[in-house]
Amino acid sequence: AQSVTQLGSHVSVSEGALVLLRCNYSSSVPPYLFWYVQYPNQGLQLLLKYTTGATLVKGINGFEAEFKKSETSFHLTKPSAHMSDAAEYFCAVRSSNTGKLIFGQGTTLQVKP
Amino acid sequence: EAQVTQNPRYLITVTGKKLTVTCSQNMNHEYMSWYRQDPGLGLRQIYYSMNVEVTDKGDVPEGYKVSRKEKRNFPLILESPSPNQTSLYFCASSLSGGFIDTQYFGPGTRLTVL
Numbered sequence: 001a002q003s004v005t006q007l008g009s010h011v012s013v014s015e016g017a018l019v020l021l022r023c024n025y026s027s028s029v030p031p032y033l034f035w036y037v038q039y040p041n042q043g044l045q046l047l048l049k050y051t052t053g054a055t056l057v058k059g060i061n062g063f064e065a066e067f068k069k070s071e072t073s074f075h076l077t078k079p080s081a082h083m084s085d086a087a088e089y090f091c092a093v094r095s096s097n098t099g100k101l102i103f104g105q106g107t108t109l110q111v112k113p
Numbered sequence: 114e115a116q117v118t119q120n121p122r123y124l125i126t127v128t129g130k131k132l133t134v135t136c137s138q139n140m141n142h143e144y145m146s147w148y149r150q151d152p153g154l155g156l157r158q159i160y161y162s163m164n165v166e167v168t169d170k171g172d173v174p175e176g177y178k179v180s181r182k183e184k185r186n187f188p189l190i191l192e193s194p195s196p197n198q199t200s201l202y203f204c205a206s207s208l209s210g211g212f213i214d215t216q217y218f219g220p221g222t223r224l225t226v227l
Binding site for chain 2: 032034036041042043044045046049051090094096098099100101103104105106
């Protein structure tokens with residue numbers, strides 16, 4: 001069955017520090033992976049997605065993620081955290097049967113001044 | 114502007130009083146879906162629709178109804194709301210139900226059932 005696992009429900013970094021949010025997937029078919037961000041009191045916004053081709057995917061707001069098949073991972077990174085990056089981040093894959101998004105548990109990113 | 118809109122954004126109601134949350138998208142998407150988000154449980158799919166007049170149950174359909182009479186609209190109906198339906202609801206749409214299509218989310222409806 002398709003699933004994604006996010007390691008760490010809360011991550012805290014200082015402003016200007018590297019952001020690393022972890023996502024591992026389990027899939028019996030070639031994965032197409034998504035990262036979404038949810039700011040407080042808002043809906044989910046797509047950060048980036050991996051379909052095929054280049055394994056390093058660049059998204060909005062300076063985020064990027066690298067697809068590593070050998071490690072079944074799709075970790076999200078940003079070189080330098082900004083206060084405005086504080087939000088909840090979700091890794092997801094779409095179900096082949098229903099089209100629903102299968103989300104990880106979410107990681108709340110806190111950015112300290 | 115391409116978007117998914119939901120109304121109302123906030124709703125407080127009482128047990129048993131029928132309500133409808135509307136969802137509309139202007140991107141000519143075939144696939145639409147409803148999710149609810151609850152602390153500790155993440156986002157769970159309630160119903161989805163692959164196209165007009167085609168709807169199907171998601172993971173937590175009990176107590177909900179939907180309809181898809183037009184491509185752009187996908188209302189969520191609670192015939193007799195109960196307190197356990199207090200939640201944050203999101204409508205989403207995508208070009209199709211395929212693997213690679215991005216789902217776009219509405220801003221959410223926060224429902225409280227007293």
